[in-house]
Amino acid sequence: MTEPAMHDLDDDRRDDDLTTGQRDLADRAALRRVGGLSTELADVSEVEYRQIRLEQVVLVGVWTDGTAEDAERSLAELARLAETAGSVVLEGVIQRRDKPDPATYIGSGKAHELREIVVSSGADTVICDGELTPGQLRRLEAVTKVKVVDRTWLILDIFAQHARSREGKAQVSLAQMQYMLPRLRGWGEALSRQAGGRVAGGGGIGTRGPGETKLETDRRRINKSMAKLRRQIAAMGTARRTQRAGRRRHEVPSVVVAGYTNAGKSSLLNRITGAGVLVEDALFATLDPTVRRARTPSGREFTVADTVGFVRHLPHQLVEAFRSTLEEVAEASLLLHVVDASDADPEAQLTAVREVLADIDASAVPELVVINKVDVADPLTVARLRRREPHSVVVSARTGAGIDELLAAIDAELPRPSTEIEVVVPYDRGDLVARVHREGEVLSRADEAHGTRLHARVTAELAEHLGTFAPTRSS
Secondary structure: OOHHHHHHHHHHHHHHHHHHOOOOHHHHHOOEEOOOOOOOOOOOOHHHHHHHOOEEEEEEEEEOOOOHHHHHHHHHHHHHHHHHOOEEEEEEEEEEOOOOEOOOEOOHHHHHHHHHHHHHHOOOEEEEOOOOOHHHHHHHHHHHOOEEEEHHHHHHHHHHHHOOOHHHHHHHHHHHHHHHHHHOOOOHHHHOOOOOOOOOOOOOOOOOOOOOOHHHHHHHHHHHHHHHHHHHHHHHHHHHHHHHHHHHHOOOOEEEEEEEOOOOHHHHHHHHHOOOOOOOOOOOOOOOOOEEEEEOOOOOEEEEEEOOOEOOOOOHHHHHHOHHHHHHHHOOOEEEEEEEOOOOOHHHHHHHHHHHHHHOOOOOOOEEEEEEOOOOOOHHHHHHHHHHOOOEEEOOOOOOOOHHHHHHHHHHHOOOOOEEEEEEEOHHHHHHHHHHHHHOEEEEEEEOOOOEEEEEEEOHHHHHHHHHHOOEEOO
16 A cells, blocks of 8 residues: 555544553554355356356445454344345455545545555455445445445345335335435436526426426435325334234233344244244244244144344344334234354354344343254353353254253243132033133133133233132232
8 A cells, every 4th residue: 555545544543542552563563364265156156157247245344342353243244245235245355444434434545555456456446334425325435436335225235125014024124215315316317407597408497497406306206105105104003013912802811022133033923823924044043923823832832923133233224214114023812032053253243233223122021032943052151151141041943952951941931910810610611611721821621510620820911801700809
């Protein structure tokens, strides 16, 4: 790198370094390449590769705090995200800085160095491990001469690919528009022409005057589309709340499965309920929530809902757009927080998920940590997680190990029905006995001459149905 470029990179941090002495000059002298990130294409021939025309990308991250391993782990996750989006990762580089450069994210000197890497590798896209401002995107594209995408837009793109339901598609579209709106920018005269004056060809009435720029028109159109999507999502959210109100009225406990993306949530849901939800070794394979019914070992009925996977630095646009879906978490009776014990840093997964839970006001929901994938995890890591999270269960959703213990833990954690009764139900009303078993908690049962004596805890609604059969009753 030339001296002027180096001067540009380090001027704003020299004073801080003289006092702290913590920065390693070798790390700061050049972009640090991260090995092991390039996509393996052993099963794809050159002809097939040209046919599918995957984007070829270079990843770039800014390491501002933490260890080198933390920075490399974050870039490795970005590589997985890029591959999930359908890209081929060619290179991954990290720049060590006190903070991202406000102009080009990595500094002007490093931006030119990145341009050389792009040219030598043949990449057509740069993906940055952070959310870039409109100015940073524009200036980095100007230097590298290829498309620049940030982590937020990459995640939004993956969500757009995986959304299947009408609600999921609307939520993703809203999030994308929220992201795009401040980033609209003109590209030469094509986007800045005015419709004012005497329009070529004689526009006539309605075309004279100052008019609107193309940029203003796009902005107005996006705002109208966002308003329409918000109305649609609100209407679908109302239907979802009505369903939840029905479950609450019958006091059916609800369990929500949440966790980091690809932690095994859908596999766990399938294991507990037999729901048949899509299970795929990919990030964000599940976007549309699935609600199924299940039973505890004692026979109590409860609902289980799957949720979208969380990730470090989950775009706030997505959290806001998916708020109606994520309300399922905030109103749950119990949260199963699934963590992948085979991950390189499962503690970071736990922290990232809890940050999102705090954003949606779900921190107060009772939490049971489910340490998953123990069949392939390091036993020392599992033991470390058990010490950190004493309120946890160890399972393998793939093999079924630990599922019985998990169901027993769910049974113990779910709230008990509110009304205690003792009744003698006639033998010809076996449907009510079955309902008590299904919806309540049977404390004792005995067969007598005139019917079945039940001592149980049930919902207030069911207690009312059973009131005529009650020799004694207490609440």
